[in-house]
Amino acid sequence: MSTVAIELTDINKYFGNVCANKDVSLKVESGTIHGIIGENGAGKSTLMSILYGFYQADSGAIAVQEKSTEIRSAHDAIAAGIGMVHQHFMLVDTFTVLENVVLGTETGFSLQESMQKTERELQRLEKDYHLEVDINAVINTLPVGLQQRVEILKALYRGADILILDEPTGVLTPQEADHLFRILNELREQGKTVILITHKLREIMAITDNVSVMRQGEMVAHRKTSETDREELAELMVGRKVLMQVDKAPAKPGSPMLTVKHLDYIDDFGVRRVKDVSFEVHCGEIVGIAGVSGNGQSELMEVITGIKPFQKGQIQISGQTITSTVRADAATMRRFGMAHVPEDRQRRGLVTSFSANENIILGYHKNPSYNNFIEMDRDFIIQSCKKQMEHFDVRPDNPHLRASLFSGGNQQKLVVAREFERDPALLVVGQPTRGVDIGAIEFIHRQIIAMRDAGKAVLLVSVELDEILSLSDRILVMFDGQIMGEILAKDADEREIGLLMAGVRKEAA
Amino acid sequence: MWTDVLLILDATLRISVPFVLAAMGGIFAERSGVIDFGLEGKMLGGAFVAATVAHLTQSAWWGLLGSIGIGIIFSMIHGYASVSKRGNQVVSCVAINIFAMGLTVVLANAWFHMGGKTPQLPKEARFMSIELPFAEEFRNIPIIGEIYYELISGHNALVYIAFIAVPITAWVVFKSSFGLRLRATGENPLAVDTTGISVNKTRYQALILNGILGGMSGAYLSTAHLAFFVKDMSAGKGYIALAAMIVGKWRPYPAMFACLLFSFLFAIKDKPEIFDLLKGIIPVKLLNSFLDMSPYILTIIFLAGFVGKAVAPKAIGQPFSKEK
Numbered sequence: 035m036s037t038v039a040i041e042l043t044d045i046n047k048y049f050g051n052v053c054a055n056k057d058v059s060l061k062v063e064s065g066t067i068h069g070i071i072g073e074n075g076a077g078k079s080t081l082m083s084i085l086y087g088f089y090q091a092d093s094g095a096i097a098v099q100e101k102s103t104e105i106r107s108a109h110d111a112i113a114a115g116i117g118m119v120h121q122h123f124m125l126v127d128t129f130t131v132l133e134n135v136v137l138g139t140e141t142g143f144s145l146q147e148s149m150q151k152t153e154r155e156l157q158r159l160e161k162d163y164h165l166e167v168d169i170n171a172v173i174n175t176l177p178v179g180l181q182q183r184v185e186i187l188k189a190l191y192r193g194a195d196i197l198i199l200d201e202p203t204g205v206l207t208p209q210e211a212d213h214l215f216r217i218l219n220e221l222r223e224q225g226k227t228v229i230l231i232t233h234k235l236r237e238i239m240a241i242t243d244n245v246s247v248m249r250q251g252e253m254v255a256h257r258k259t260s261e262t263d264r265e266e267l268a269e270l271m272v273g274r275k276v277l278m279q280v281d282k283a284p285a286k287p288g289s290p291m292l293t294v295k296h297l298d299y300i301d302d303f304g305v306r307r308v309k310d311v312s313f314e315v316h317c318g319e320i321v322g323i324a325g326v327s328g329n330g331q332s333e334l335m336e337v338i339t340g341i342k343p344f345q346k347g348q349i350q351i352s353g354q355t356i357t358s359t360v361r362a363d364a365a366t367m368r369r370f371g372m373a374h375v376p377e378d379r380q381r382r383g384l385v386t387s388f389s390a391n392e393n394i395i396l397g398y399h400k401n402p403s404y405n406n407f408i409e410m411d412r413d414f415i416i417q418s419c420k421k422q423m424e425h426f427d428v429r430p431d432n433p434h435l436r437a438s439l440f441s442g443g444n445q446q447k448l449v450v451a452r453e454f455e456r457d458p459a460l461l462v463v464g465q466p467t468r469g470v471d472i473g474a475i476e477f478i479h480r481q482i483i484a485m486r487d488a489g490k491a492v493l494l495v496s497v498e499l500d501e502i503l504s505l506s507d508r509i510l511v512m513f514d515g516q517i518m519g520e521i522l523a524k525d526a527d528e529r530e531i532g533l534l535m536a537g538v539r540k541e542a543a
Numbered sequence: 544m545w546t547d548v549l550l551i552l553d554a555t556l557r558i559s560v561p562f563v564l565a566a567m568g569g570i571f572a573e574r575s576g577v578i579d580f581g582l583e584g585k586m587l588g589g590a591f592v593a594a595t596v597a598h599l600t601q602s603a604w605w606g607l608l609g610s611i612g613i614g615i616i617f618s619m620i621h622g623y624a625s626v627s628k629r630g631n632q633v634v635s636c637v638a639i640n641i642f643a644m645g646l647t648v649v650l651a652n653a654w655f656h657m658g659g660k661t662p663q664l665p666k667e668a669r670f671m672s673i674e675l676p677f678a679e680e681f682r683n684i685p686i687i688g689e690i691y692y693e694l695i696s697g698h699n700a701l702v703y704i705a706f707i708a709v710p711i712t713a714w715v716v717f718k719s720s721f722g723l724r725l726r727a728t729g730e731n732p733l734a735v736d737t738t739g740i741s742v743n744k745t746r747y748q749a750l751i752l753n754g755i756l757g758g759m760s761g762a763y764l765s766t767a768h769l770a771f772f773v774k775d776m777s778a779g780k781g782y783i784a785l786a787a788m789i790v791g792k793w794r795p796y797p798a799m800f801a802c803l804l805f806s807f808l809f810a811i812k813d814k815p816e817i818f819d820l821l822k823g824i825i826p827v828k829l830l831n832s833f834l835d836m837s838p839y840i841l842t843i844i845f846l847a848g849f850v851g852k853a854v855a856p857k858a859i860g861q862p863f864s865k866e867k
Contacts, residue, residue, distance in 0.1 A: 086737075088737075107739060108736065108737050108738065108739045109739030112738075112739055118737070120737065123734075124731070124733060124734035124737045124738075125731070125734055126726070126727045126730045126731045126734055127730065127731065127857070128726075128730055128857075129726070129727065129730070133723060134734075136723065137723055137724065137727050137734070137735070137738050137740075138724075138735070138738025138739055138740050139738075140720035140723060140724075141720070142720060143719055143720060143721070144718060144719055144720070145718055145719055145720050145722070145723055146718070148720065
């Protein structure tokens with residue numbers, strides 16, 4: 035156990051003037067699972083990209099298996115026995131599992147020989163590590179859990195002794211994540227070294243031997259996992275005490291604000307994305323929609339907010355009925371009292387090349403208070419933008435700054451400021467804290483609860499189960515376009531929700 | 544009637560050669576993720592250089608080599624602009640097409656003073672028909688012999704090269720190691736990069752093959768089909784090849800059949816008997832125009848869903864860069 039698989043010494047990396055890694059040092063013992071935790075933008079991914087040869091460090095040294103090693107490309111990393119499972123899988127969708135594994139290792143002009151050799155080797159690896167997968171299946175027909183397995187096989191086939199996993203559970207159900215952890219344990223038992231990058235404390239506590247914490251590009255602490263706890267790690271990540279639990283009073287639901295009945299949505303490719311979905315959201319409550327991403331939540335939001343027309347069913351909002359023939363577009367929905375924080379702030383929420391003050395009136399730009407007789411009232415817009423930015427703690431609070439120059443968390447606060455300030459009756463919120471730092475998460479969560487306490491109806495869609503659990507009063511679980519079940523938050527159990535997320539109904543379980 | 548059918552099919556083959564060669568070239572480029580609207584320019588450039596070199600050397604084969612050279616030069620310009628410098632691929636292609644259109648005429652005028660034409664090539668400097676063995680002997684055997692004599696035998700070398708290029712392309716794209724990298728590069732270049740293969744190198748290799756085939760398609764026009772180069776000789780054939788490639792969903796055999804179908808329509812147009820037959824139904828003027836535009840109409844019909852969705856390589860048109 036005493037040998038060191040990876041040693042990084044004083045790594046520095048700058049992108050322009052931005053410092054991504056500052057004097058970072060790290061020691062990973064071989065045969066262990068080593069966690070690297072930190073907020074988004076703390077520099078974890080950059081550090082691993084340097085180790086995998088995707089970027090070159092400006093200064094610093096890398097030693098692999100106690101030998102000083104230069105890694106200039108992915109090729110060098112592979113040769114040094116390092117494999118990486120990227121957050122976004124590096125697979126060719128239209129290729130089979132076998133073709134994906136062969137890619138990059140093929141020798142000779144004809145493929146056949148390489149294919150046969152790889153096939154034999156894969157069968158052995160699958161058996162050794164319990165990584166069963168149909169090698170002739172085309173990638174885009176496989177669920178994400180299996181695609182990830184292919185990535186692991188790919189790395190092992192290339193002779194990786196050190197496996198880096200970048201946010202591997204982001205796309206998995208809790209059960210799939212557990213399965214992944216069993217695989218990682220298996221790998222450790224067979225003497226492989228695993229580096230796990232994550233921002234989820236739960237995973238660090240569940241599986242790692244050692245953990246290193248990064249904050250703002252610097253390595254701030256190394257701990258043995260058994261000698262630390264969630265609270266300490268969270269504090270190290272953020273640099274101050276963090277409230278792990280969101281305080282909230284019990285909900286006082288009022289009359290229904292949004293009623294969805296037998297909603298069906300078929301997309302442009304003829305795929306039925308939303309299947310017979312019915313639910314209600316009452317004033318003064320938060321209804322959370324949980325589910326693994328890609329199970330129809332995004333489409334459901336787009337339909338409810340009027341972005342996409344639907345084919346069957348009806349939506350009632352503040353006494354107005356919308357059907358497949360009586361349609362309402364996004365602007366009309368807003369007039370009915372709906373505010374919308376879109377899932378993808380950069381695509382739907384902001385025009386990133388516009389300034390903050392232009393972004394803060396998007397969708398409400400026809401509001402009389404923003405307009406003079408002919409031209410817009412610039413001074414008023416800038417003033418009110420400044421006020422909203424202060425109110426929602428957007429940093430820096432400069433109304434003239436381009437939206438793209440704000441950090442993820444502050445971009446999101448800008449969107450939240452725009453939507454929440456409108457005093458809507460119904461709030462539809464998608465992935466409110468995706469790619470947002472912990473400080474901002476806390477703030478946004480408090481704002482959402484404040485809206486509920488002010489008697490607004492809130493529909494929250496999130497793939498972060500923790501977020502759903504801590505904010506919602508009622509939880510709906512979506513799988514394959516359907517609502518699999520409804521659970522009151524106070525008796526919610528993660529395992530039960532996990533099964534629903536995987537499409538297993540209560541009766542069948 | 545039977546002979547007429549054979550003659551039309553024979554003409555179909557001859558007409559289809561530049562389409563087939565260019566379409567195979569297009570498959571290499573586009574499978575690697577590089578759009579190639581520039582087939583038209585490569586064909587035109589290839590036609591001009593082949594005619595000029597063949598005139599100077601009095602050898603069709605040297606002409607062919609010249610056309611391959613210009614094809615590669617054009618595809619390397621395209622590669623430099625769109626792969627190395629990450630420029631817009633469509634703009635780069637359009638530039639090559641316009642460049643070829645102007646340059647060929649200017650040079651032809653400057654060198655030969657024949658209004659943009661190159662001198663007529665003698666028989667020795669052209670690709671002439673090759674009589675396959677036993678063609679005469681088999682000629683009188685019904686059907687099989689006739690097909691052998693009329694359809695299979697008696698074409699010039701480039702016709703045979705074009706139709707051999709199809710299975711070779713199919714093998715390289717789907718059965719070779721290079722093909723695996725090629726297809727992966729067009730679908731997900733980032734994945735290719737993380738396995739340690741150079742995306743740009745693969746794209747350049749694909750473009751070399753693309754230039755070779757694109758240039759050769761031009762040589763056929765000026766040294767096999769005709770015996771000289773004239774202004775705008777390619778007349779949109781590069782675009783038809785591109786359409787055939789898309790209808791064939793970027794696969795060699797289906798693309799070849801699309802080329803043959805389009806050529807069949809052109810062959811009918813050149814056949815007075817058929818023409819007379821149809822003339823009673825459709826006015827002559829209209830008929831001509833209809834047959835001219837039929838490949839494009841067919842392409843639209845096909846792409847509208849009659850042969851299923853044509854899904855392009857996912858990363859097509861995207862220059863590769865590690866930074867987002």
